[in-house]
Amino acid sequence: MKRIWVKWITLICVGILGLVIFVACGGSDGDDNSSVINVSGTWLGVIDDDDGGQFSLTLQQNGTTVSGTYKDDVIEAPLQEGKINDDILTAILVDPTDNETFDIEIDVVGDEMYGTTTSRTTGEIIFFTAERN
Helix, strand or coil: CHHHHHHHHHHHHHHHHHHHHHHHCCCCCCCCHHHCCCCCEEEEEEEECCCCCEEEEEEEEECCEEEEEEEECCCEEEEEEEEEECCEEEEEEECCCCCCEEEEEEEEECCEEEEEEEECCCCCEEEEEEEEC
């Protein structure tokens, strides 16, 4: 009788431990977008180079898909293939004046962005920062 009682207590403890781990991990199957950071809105930024050019990003988000427009003094272009994964936003930008393609990677921290654009043609990396307006 004591053996059966010990087995039941062990099974109950294992079940409770499993439930605690499930709840601690969010209790999700991984398909829940409720924890995806929201980047929608207008962001105003500064390019970290000698010119210190200013730009704006107007972003729309649907789950992990991000679309929007980049605009500075020279160009206005749509973002392509925008995705948010955890707090990293990635996208592609094609300069309409010369068709140069840039890969964009942005670390989003609250209402601030820290990012890079990398030219697929030259490999040049440009750093920038932005704040949600």
